[in-house]
Amino acid sequence: MKLEGKVVIAQGGGPTAVINQSLVGITLEARKFVQVTRVYGSLYGVRGIIDEEFVDLTQETTHNLEQVANTPSSALLxxxxxxxxxxxxxxxxxxxxxxxxxxxxIGGNDSADTVRIVNEEADKADYEFRAIHVPKTIDNDLVLSDHTPGYGSAARFVASAFTGVNLDNRALPGVYIGVVMGRNAGFLAAASALAQKYPDDGPHLIYMPERPFNQETFLRDVQRVYDRYGRCVVAVSEGIVDENGVPMMTILSKNTEVDAHGNVQLSGTGALGDLLSDLVRTRLKIKRVRSDTFGYLQRSFIGCVSDVDQREAREVGERAAHYAIWYNMDGSISIQRTGFYSVNYQLENLSDVAGKTRHMPDEFINESGNGVTDDFKYYIRPLLGSGFPTAHRLRAPKVDKILQVNT
Amino acid sequence: MKLEGKVVIAQGGGPTAVINQSLVGITLEARKFVQVTRVYGSLYGVRGIIDEEFVDLTQETTHNLEQVANTPSSALLxxxxxxxxxxxxxxxxxxxxxxxxxxxxIGGNDSADTVRIVNEEADKADYEFRAIHVPKTIDNDLVLSDHTPGYGSAARFVASAFTGVNLDNRALPGVYIGVVMGRNAGFLAAASALAQKYPDDGPHLIYMPERPFNQETFLRDVQRVYDRYGRCVVAVSEGIVDENGVPMMTILSKNTEVDAHGNVQLSGTGALGDLLSDLVRTRLKIKRVRSDTFGYLQRSFIGCVSDVDQREAREVGERAAHYAIWYNMDGSISIQRTGFYSVNYQLENLSDVAGKTRHMPDEFINESGNGVTDDFKYYIRPLLGSGFPTAHRLRAPKVDKILQVNT
Structure with a gap:
C-alpha cells in the first residue's frame, strides 16, 4: 500500500562538509516515487516547519542539486x-x-531525539507518517554506527592540519597546541594521529575527553617529549574534563554561554588553547609556545573532503528514502563496517540512538591516556578517503664537519 | 669564466606551502653545472652554516626531491x-x-637583508662569491614583486576557509570573526574576499593594517551588516593598528613576546579574536559571536595549494641558479606580471628589497577601509590557481504558506 503525500527534509545542528550529499540523496531518490507528490525542504531545520518556510525541491534542477551536494554546510540552513x-x-x-x-x-544525536519526539507525536495523533533520522556529525559520537557521515572529512582536515603544523613545528621548534572540536568524544582529536608518518612526527600527545585531564600529568608529558625531540606537538579535544568530569573550559572561562540543549559553548574562542599555552610557558619555562584553535574551519572548509565520506553521506540519504517510502519504516540509518573497507546500511530504532553519545572505545586509546593505538589507525584510515596527502623529508646524508673537528 | 665551488642553500623565516619548490628548483638546476662541485643544504637556516650542519643534496634522489617539493614547510628547517x-x-x-x-x-624581507649583509661581508673579504635571495612569504609584502611565492597557496587557504565559514554562518547566523596572518600588510586578510560569490556572501567586512582600526567604526560596521543580513562575517589582519600605529594586539595583550627582529608575537594565540568578539557581544548585545584565529594552519596546511604558486616557486629557484651560476650575478629574484595571466622573473638589487615592506596599494582597498576593490579581485584571482572550489546554493522556489495566510 502506497502512502501518498509530501516529503519534508530538514537539516539540524552544526554543518559538515558532506551534509548536502545526504540532502541530495534523499531528494533525488524521493523524486522517483509516484506516491511522493512533492519534496519540500524546510529552512532553518525544524524551525522552518513551524514558520512554514519551505522550498520546493521538486522544482530544483538535478544539475544544481549535484553542485549543492559538493558544497559544505547545510544548504537548507x-x-x-x-x-x-x-x-x-x-x-x-x-x-x-x-x-x-x-x-x-539530517543531524546528530540531538536531531535523532527531535525525530523521535516528532514521531511519537504522530503516533499519538494517529497520523500515518514516516520519520527517519539521517545521521551526520563530525564528532562521530552516534551509537550503533561504525562511524558517522561528516566525520571522515573533518578527520581529513584535522589530520592534514596536523601534518602541516608538525612540519612547521619541526622547522621552527617549540611547543604547539592544537585545539580540536569534540564535546564528549575524542574521535576528531584522535584523527590527528594520522599526521604521524615518521617515528618522531607529531602530534606527540593527544588528549581526549574520555580520559580525565590532569594539568600536572600534562606538563610532565610535554617536558618528556620536549627533552627527547626539542619540540612537542599536542592535540587536545575542546571537551577535555578534569577528574570530576568538569570541562576544563568551564573551569577556566568566565563568560560561559549555554545553548538550548544545555551545552556550554566550547568553540569560537581561543581561550582553552591560550590557557594551556600559558601553563606550559610559565611552568616549564619553554619560550616558544603556540596554540591554535581549529574552530569552525574543521567542519566547513571547502576543498578538503573525503570521497569515502561523500559517498556514504549520499547513500545514507538514499537508503533513508528507501526505508521510508519503499518499506514504510521509521528509524535512524546506521553505517555498519563489513570489511576493509566496505560498509552496509541498516535501520535502527530511534529510541536506541536518540540523545545517546558514543565514546572512543578503550582499545583506541593508549594506556597513558595521551595517544591512540594502532587499532584506531586501522579503524580511521579508510574514512579519510583516497589521495590523502603525506609529507616527505630529505634523506640527504650529513656532511662531515671541517672546522669544529679541527678546533 | 666559470667560478668553481660548492653551493649552499638555506631556508629562513616562516614556512610556506611551496617553499620546498624553490629549494628543489635551485638544487636540480645547480646540479646540472660542471663548476658546481657539491650542492649542500644548511639545516635551520643561516644558523646551520655557523654550526656546520650541512646535508649533501647532491646525493639526494631526484624522485625524493620531487616528493619534498610537494611538501609544505621548510625541508631544511x-x-x-x-x-x-x-x-x-x-x-x-x-x-x-x-x-x-x-x-x-630562501626567505622574506628579513632573509633578503641577511643575504645583503652576507654579500657585503664577502665583498669586504674579497672573496669571489655569488649570493641570491629567493623570495618566499605568505604575507606578499616584498617590494618590486607583483607577488611572492607562498602567497597564492596561503591566499587559497584563507579564501577556502572563508567560503566555508560564510556557509556555516549562513546556516547558523551570528557574528563570525576570522583573524588572518599579516603583520604589516593586509594581502592575506584581503584574500578572504574571494569567498564572496553571491551578493550577500561574507566576509562582509575586511580590516587590514593599512588603515587605522577604530573600535567605534568597527562596531558601527558590524551593526549595519547585521541589521541588513541578520549575520556578519568579518576578516581581520592580526596586525591591525590603531590611529597611532600601535598594534591592537600590543594594546590588548599582557604577555607580549618579541623575537630577534623586534617583532611582537601576533600568531599562536587567540587573544585578538576573543577580544573583538567580547567587544561585539558586550557593546552590540548580539548573542552568537564566534571568532577563530587561523594561526599556523594557513601557512602549512597540506593539501591546499595553488598550482600557479607551486610553478612560480619552482621557477624562482631555477632562475636564481641561472643568475648566479650562468651570469655570476647577485641579487633578489622578483616576479613581474606580464599578462592575465603570465609572469616573468628578473633580478633586483638586494639593497632595493632587503628589509623593505610592501603594503596593499590604495586602489586595492575600498573607500571605507573595510573591504577590497574589484581591482584587487582581478589581481589575486590567478594566484589562487586552478580548480578553486566554489559554493553552490539551492535555487528551489519558496512554497506559498497555508496556515499563516489563513489565520
Whole structure:
C-alpha cells in the first residue's frame, strides 16, 4: 500500500562538509516515487516547519542539486532548537496542513531525539507518517554506527592540519597546541594521529575527553617529549574534563554561554588553547609556545573532503528514502563496517540512538591516556578517503664537519 | 669564466606551502653545472652554516626531491636569527672552509637583508662569491614583486576557509570573526574576499593594517551588516593598528613576546579574536559571536595549494641558479606580471628589497577601509590557481504558506 503525500527534509545542528550529499540523496531518490507528490525542504531545520518556510525541491534542477551536494554546510540552513512536546504539536499542525507523510531530519544525536519526539507525536495523533533520522556529525559520537557521515572529512582536515603544523613545528621548534572540536568524544582529536608518518612526527600527545585531564600529568608529558625531540606537538579535544568530569573550559572561562540543549559553548574562542599555552610557558619555562584553535574551519572548509565520506553521506540519504517510502519504516540509518573497507546500511530504532553519545572505545586509546593505538589507525584510515596527502623529508646524508673537528 | 665551488642553500623565516619548490628548483638546476662541485643544504637556516650542519643534496634522489617539493614547510628547517656583522664573519669562516661559492637563501624581507649583509661581508673579504635571495612569504609584502611565492597557496587557504565559514554562518547566523596572518600588510586578510560569490556572501567586512582600526567604526560596521543580513562575517589582519600605529594586539595583550627582529608575537594565540568578539557581544548585545584565529594552519596546511604558486616557486629557484651560476650575478629574484595571466622573473638589487615592506596599494582597498576593490579581485584571482572550489546554493522556489495566510 502506497502512502501518498509530501516529503519534508530538514537539516539540524552544526554543518559538515558532506551534509548536502545526504540532502541530495534523499531528494533525488524521493523524486522517483509516484506516491511522493512533492519534496519540500524546510529552512532553518525544524524551525522552518513551524514558520512554514519551505522550498520546493521538486522544482530544483538535478544539475544544481549535484553542485549543492559538493558544497559544505547545510544548504537548507540549520537550527539549534530542540523541540519539546508543545513545539512538536506545532510541527504536526503544519505537517498535516501540507499533507506531509515523510519527514527526514539530517543531524546528530540531538536531531535523532527531535525525530523521535516528532514521531511519537504522530503516533499519538494517529497520523500515518514516516520519520527517519539521517545521521551526520563530525564528532562521530552516534551509537550503533561504525562511524558517522561528516566525520571522515573533518578527520581529513584535522589530520592534514596536523601534518602541516608538525612540519612547521619541526622547522621552527617549540611547543604547539592544537585545539580540536569534540564535546564528549575524542574521535576528531584522535584523527590527528594520522599526521604521524615518521617515528618522531607529531602530534606527540593527544588528549581526549574520555580520559580525565590532569594539568600536572600534562606538563610532565610535554617536558618528556620536549627533552627527547626539542619540540612537542599536542592535540587536545575542546571537551577535555578534569577528574570530576568538569570541562576544563568551564573551569577556566568566565563568560560561559549555554545553548538550548544545555551545552556550554566550547568553540569560537581561543581561550582553552591560550590557557594551556600559558601553563606550559610559565611552568616549564619553554619560550616558544603556540596554540591554535581549529574552530569552525574543521567542519566547513571547502576543498578538503573525503570521497569515502561523500559517498556514504549520499547513500545514507538514499537508503533513508528507501526505508521510508519503499518499506514504510521509521528509524535512524546506521553505517555498519563489513570489511576493509566496505560498509552496509541498516535501520535502527530511534529510541536506541536518540540523545545517546558514543565514546572512543578503550582499545583506541593508549594506556597513558595521551595517544591512540594502532587499532584506531586501522579503524580511521579508510574514512579519510583516497589521495590523502603525506609529507616527505630529505634523506640527504650529513656532511662531515671541517672546522669544529679541527678546533 | 666559470667560478668553481660548492653551493649552499638555506631556508629562513616562516614556512610556506611551496617553499620546498624553490629549494628543489635551485638544487636540480645547480646540479646540472660542471663548476658546481657539491650542492649542500644548511639545516635551520643561516644558523646551520655557523654550526656546520650541512646535508649533501647532491646525493639526494631526484624522485625524493620531487616528493619534498610537494611538501609544505621548510625541508631544511628554519631559523629566526638575523645575522649582524659578527654573525656574518662566522658565516664566511665556514663558507670559505667549505669552498662555497654560491649561496641561496630562501626567505622574506628579513632573509633578503641577511643575504645583503652576507654579500657585503664577502665583498669586504674579497672573496669571489655569488649570493641570491629567493623570495618566499605568505604575507606578499616584498617590494618590486607583483607577488611572492607562498602567497597564492596561503591566499587559497584563507579564501577556502572563508567560503566555508560564510556557509556555516549562513546556516547558523551570528557574528563570525576570522583573524588572518599579516603583520604589516593586509594581502592575506584581503584574500578572504574571494569567498564572496553571491551578493550577500561574507566576509562582509575586511580590516587590514593599512588603515587605522577604530573600535567605534568597527562596531558601527558590524551593526549595519547585521541589521541588513541578520549575520556578519568579518576578516581581520592580526596586525591591525590603531590611529597611532600601535598594534591592537600590543594594546590588548599582557604577555607580549618579541623575537630577534623586534617583532611582537601576533600568531599562536587567540587573544585578538576573543577580544573583538567580547567587544561585539558586550557593546552590540548580539548573542552568537564566534571568532577563530587561523594561526599556523594557513601557512602549512597540506593539501591546499595553488598550482600557479607551486610553478612560480619552482621557477624562482631555477632562475636564481641561472643568475648566479650562468651570469655570476647577485641579487633578489622578483616576479613581474606580464599578462592575465603570465609572469616573468628578473633580478633586483638586494639593497632595493632587503628589509623593505610592501603594503596593499590604495586602489586595492575600498573607500571605507573595510573591504577590497574589484581591482584587487582581478589581481589575486590567478594566484589562487586552478580548480578553486566554489559554493553552490539551492535555487528551489519558496512554497506559498497555508496556515499563516489563513489565520
Amino acid at each position: 540549520s537550527t539549534r532548537d530542540k523541540p519539546d512536546e508543545k513545539y512538536c504539536k506545532e510541527i504536526f499542525k503544519v505537517l498535516k496542513a501540507y499533507d506531509v507523510r515523510y519527514f527526514f531530519y | 628554519s631559523t629566526r636569527d638575523k645575522p649582524d656583522e659578527k654573525y656574518c664573519k662566522e658565516i664566511f669562516k665556514v663558507l670559505k672552509a667549505y669552498d662555497v661559492r654560491y649561496f641561496f637563501y
